[in-house]
Amino acid sequence: MQHKMYIHNTLSRRKELFEPLNEPFVGLYVCGPTVYGDAHLGHARPAITFDILVRWLRHNGYRVRYVRNITDVGHLEHDADDGEDKIAKKARLEQLEPMEVVQHFTIRYHDAMRALNVLPPSIEPRASGHIIEQMEYVQRILDNGYAYESEGSVYFDVERYNKDHRYGILSGRNIEDIIENTRELDGQSDKRRSVDFALWKKASPEHIMRWHSKWSDGFPGWHLECSAMGQKYLGEKFDIHGGGMDLIFPHHECEIAQSVASNGHQAVRYWMHNNMITINGQKMGKSLGNFITLDEFFTGSHKLISQAYSPMTIRFFILQAHYRSTADFSDEALSASQKGLSRLFEAYERLQRLSTGTTTTVEMKDWDSLCEEAMNDDLNTPIVIAHLFDAAKVINTVHDGKGSLSQNDIDRLKAVFSTYLSDILGLKTEQGDSKYMESYRRAIDLILNLRLEAKQNKNWALSDKIRDELASYGFVVKDTKEGFEWSL
Ligand code: ZN
DSSP states (O other): OOOOOEEEETTTTEEEEOOOTBTTEEEEEEOOOBOSSOOBHHHHHHHHHHHHHHHHHHHTTOEEEEEEOBBOSOOBGGGOTTSOBHHHHHHHHHTOOHHHHHHHHHHHHHHHHHHTTOOOOSBOOBGGGGHHHHHHHHHHHHHTTSEEEETTEEEEOHHHHHHHSOTTTTTTOOHHHHHHHHGGGOOSOSSSSTTOEEEEEEOOTTOOSOEEOSSOEEEEOHHHHHHHHHHHHHOSSEEEEEEEGGGIIIIIHHHHHHHHHHHSSOSEEEEEEEOOEEETTEEOOGGGTOOOBHHHHHHTOSTTOSSOOOHHHHHHHHHTSOTTSOEEEOHHHHHHHHHHHHHHHHHHHHHHHOOOOSSOOSOOOOHHHHHHHHHHBTOOHHHHHHHHHHHHHHHHHHHTTSOOOOHHHHHHHHHHIIIIIIIISOOOBTTBOHHHHHHHHHHHHHHHHHHHHHHHTTOHHHHHHHHHHHHHTTOEEEEOSSSEEEEO
16 A cells, blocks of 8 residues: 555554554454443543544545444453442442443443544444453463462463563553552452452452353453453454553553463554543543533533533544643633634635636645645644644635635645545534535525526515525525625
8 A cells, every 4th residue: 555654652652654464454443431421521532533543544545443342341440350340330329220321321422422523433342242252361361371260250460471471561660660559459359469450350249240150150350351352353463452541551551461361462563542631731530520521511511611612622622632642621722622613614615615716826735745744644633733724824815805716726725625624534514514514505505596586587575585584594694796695
């Protein structure tokens, strides 16, 4: 393939040329949500980051199999091996079947993703639907001597693993520090060492999510599901594994150890991690009172925000930061994004109606190549957005009658906006995406041209009827020397 793209690999800590194992196929695994509560900004950022990656790869001709899981079992608080499963807890408190909790929040998560124009993954496997694969995975690790059984639970033997391989290669931590940091958490656990993590956990009598296994009635450890489902759908080796930076340790570190312990080699070629979101400079957290769900943004119902922000404003805001930088949400920053985005949409709309000049008298840049270059440089969306603003300025200059554009240059600009604003950044106006908008505008223009004809034929009744009817739908029509202007 001609396409050359560089992505930052967390494992090597540098940008690398992206070379898929089996071109043009790309296997991508992204850690999905744990579905025990409403989707929030922490869900939106990885979803949008990897949505951009998938869109860009597909645009360049790759065939991407995008797997994003639903964690519906085994995700334990603070990674303590004996905490209560969050889904089970919610189910117990509200007297629901755990799958009712899962279903409810999965639907809400999907609704939020659709609103953010995040394309659905190719496969969306659930941990609870892959218990057998996870048991088989545990067995292989046991067979290879990197795990031990203890009172019905199975633990990964980190120290033993670290003798043959290196535990901590992704996070850059060394085992002594990890042991030092985990010692205090060690209670009356059945683990040999605090650093070991659960592959299979025996369920306590009140634990409602449980499956029968040769070790005990219990449930799989959280880190295991992604290793097992990644392998099932993408093979023993695949191209890209993504997720939020907070997952590097322990989750992804444990995934690497699991695949080496099970298969003798790592599964993933490139590890990609998006940075975190802060709110007014602070980490987001329930205890800090700054935990805002996506719905609260969309409706403006949280006390920290002064108005509702559309899903596209949230998406645009996230894309204005590079995915490896933090994105700090604040009311001011969001309203600036809202204005910026409507400036881009306005320019795109004006572009559709610009009259063609015989020559181009404004400075055109090769925005298509510039945007492409930025995307190939580790998905640099803020640079793409800067180029679009640059192009918007040229459009506005011509719109204000201070220059002209040839038909060829108008077409080039249309292609840049349609490709980068709509297809790659996935930004659409609230009425629909920009391509749809063009048809809609043409239909209104057609109606208003028929009204002009009616006026010329002195058919005042019809002309007034059209104007009044459109007004009742929210359109403002202004008669001008050249004909008409309208807005919604
Ligand atoms: Zn995962």
